[in-house]
Amino acid sequence: MKFRTRAIHVGSEPDATGAVVPPIYLSTTYVQPGPGDWGAFDYSRSGSPTRARVEKAIADLEGAAGALAFSSGMAATHCAMGLLPAGSHIVAGCDMYGGTYRLLHKICNRSNIEVTLVHADQANLIAQAIKPQTKMVWVESIGNPLMSVPDLEQIAEVTKKAGVLLAVDSTFVPPCILRPLELGADIVMHSATKYFGGHSDCLAGALSAKTPELHQQLYFIQNATGSVIGGLEAFLLHRGIKTMELRVREQSASALCIARWLESHPQVQRVMYPGLASHPDHSRARRLMGDQFGGMVSFEVAGDIETAKRVCKGTDLFGLAVSCGAVESLIEQPATMSHASYDPAARAKAGIRDTLVRISVGLEDPEDLIADLDQALKRAGGA
Numbered sequence: 285m286k287f288r289t290r291a292i293h294v295g296s297e298p299d300a301t302g303a304v305v306p307p308i309y310l311s312t313t314y315v316q317p318g319p320g321d322w323g324a325f326d327y328s329r330s331g332s333p334t335r336a337r338v339e340k341a342i343a344d345l346e347g348a349a350g351a352l353a354f355s356s357g358m359a360a361t362h363c364a365m366g367l368l369p370a371g372s373h374i375v376a377g378c379d380m381y382g383g384t385y386r387l388l389h390k391i392c393n394r395s396n397i398e399v400t401l402v403h404a405d406q407a408n409l410i411a412q413a414i415k416p417q418t419k420m421v422w423v424e425s426i427g428n429p430l431m432s433v434p435d436l437e438q439i440a441e442v443t444k445k446a447g448v449l450l451a452v453d454s455t456f457v458p459p460c461i462l463r464p465l466e467l468g469a470d471i472v473m474h475s476a477t478k479y480f481g482g483h484s485d486c487l488a489g490a491l492s493a494k495t496p497e498l499h500q501q502l503y504f505i506q507n508a509t510g511s512v513i514g515g516l517e518a519f520l521l522h523r524g525i526k527t528m529e530l531r532v533r534e535q536s537a538s539a540l541c542i543a544r545w546l547e548s549h550p551q552v553q554r555v556m557y558p559g560l561a562s563h564p565d566h567s568r569a570r571r572l573m574g575d576q577f578g579g580m581v582s583f584e585v586a587g588d589i590e591t592a593k594r595v596c597k598g599t600d601l602f603g604l605a606v607s608c609g610a611v612e613s614l615i616e617q618p619a620t621m622s623h624a625s626y627d628p629a630a631r632a633k634a635g636i637r638d639t640l641v642r643i644s645v646g647l648e649d650p651e652d653l654i655a656d657l658d659q660a661l662k663r664a665g666g667a
Contacts, residue, residue: 290341291341291345291460291527291529292526294341294344295337295340295341295522306519308515309328309332310516311328313328329510330507332515334518334522335515335518338518338519338521339351342492346459346465347459348494349494349499350492350493350499350503351493353476354512355511355512356475357475357477357478358387358489360473360489360511361383361453361473362391362509363491364502365387367502367505368397370395370397371395371396371417372397373417374398374419374422375410375413375421376399376400376402376421377401377432378403379424379429379432380427380428380453381455381622383625390625403432404439405432405434407435407438407442410423411446414446420448421443421449422451423439423452425452425453425454425457425462425464425572426456426457426569428455428580428622429582429618430640431557431581431582433558433563435568436450436572439468440469441468450469451471451473452472453475454472454473454474455473455479456478456578456608458479458480458532458609460528460533461532461536461573461578462573470493470494470495471491471493471494472491473489473490474490474492475488478607478609479532479579480521480528480609481520481521481609482609482610483524483610484607532578536579537576538648539579540577541654542581542650542653542657543559544560545657546581546657547562549658551587551661551665552584552585553639554584556581557580558573558578559577579609579645581643581645583641584640584641585641585664585665587665588638589620589638589639591639592619593617593620595641595664598659598661598664600659601648601656602653603615611646613648613653617641618636
């Protein structure tokens with residue numbers, strides 16, 4: 285079956301009642317046949333029927349041996365980092381979400397885990413950074429917020445040769461566009477709050493594993509730490525998945541339209557979107573993703589940090605908020621919002637400037653969004 289069909293039907297098989305929409309199980313515990321005689325479900329931290337359905341759907345769409353649903357994207361990321369033994373080393377892309385940077389440098393460092401940040405769109409730098417203690421390489425399929433595109437196939441060759449895990453945060457590129465496990469990744473993480481849920485009403489995360497053994501290792505950590513998704517959130521997440529391909533297709537088309545318009549705007553100095561021919565990783569993005577590149581666009585405005593703030597505050601349709609991937613469009617300034625947890629030196633090394641603005645393109649008419657950005661840019665620049 286095609287992706288769109290599977291997104292609707294896998295995990296939504298009718299139960300004994302024949303309900304077309306599966307029920308939400310909110311029970312925290314389940315009666316057992318006898319002492320030490322366990323049924324399919326025992327305690328909702330370990331699993332529930334509602335959670336099992338959405339995990340089945342995610343695993344199928346990712347081409348995974350198994351998937352796990354979490355209470356947030358950071359909970360999923362933390363679980364993956366739980367595979368790292370104390371004193372080990374991880375190589376990560378410097379173009380990464382600020383929350384991941386904070387986790388690596390403020391939490392994982394407490395276990396003496398060393399972190400090396402490199403520009404992940406250059407696979408040779410990843411290869412050079414790997415040490416005997418390296419246990420994992422962590423990259424984003426499209427970097428947040430600079431929209432760099434790593435060569436996942438080439439990086440997978442590097443990690444396989446070195447015997448280390450390759451984990452990919454593919455939040456910006458959902459599986460209707462890209463499936464990193466098919467390109468050699470071992471683990472895929474999604475902040476499922478974004479394109480999976482799609483409506484800014486469901487906080488969730490997901491991990492998909494390439495092998496049953498890795499899936500079981502991750503499940504053990506998840507169950508031990510308790511970072512699981514609730515029943516209502518699992519239901520909302522599963523419902524969002526059913527329309528993901530339709531939403532993402534429209535968001536990608538609108539984002540490309542807006543990015544092309546931004547390139548010609550006098551108040552914009554640089555536009556970062558992999559769908560643009562001017563993007564340094566454009567040919568790679570086309571090879572990996574085809575003709576869809578997601579709904580995230582970043583651009584640098586002419587002026588200073590205050591100019592960027594005025595642009596963000598000056599829109600009417602774009603909500604000034606972090607997060608992304610939902611039906612409504614959002615705008616933010618990474619230096620003071622999504623990536624404020626970076627220390628200034630690391631932010632400068634990554635290339636995240638104070639004048640950078642990041643937008644998440646929703647499902648509004650792109651002409652309306654362009655008009656909104658145009659008036660905000662003109663007012664911010666004093667035009």
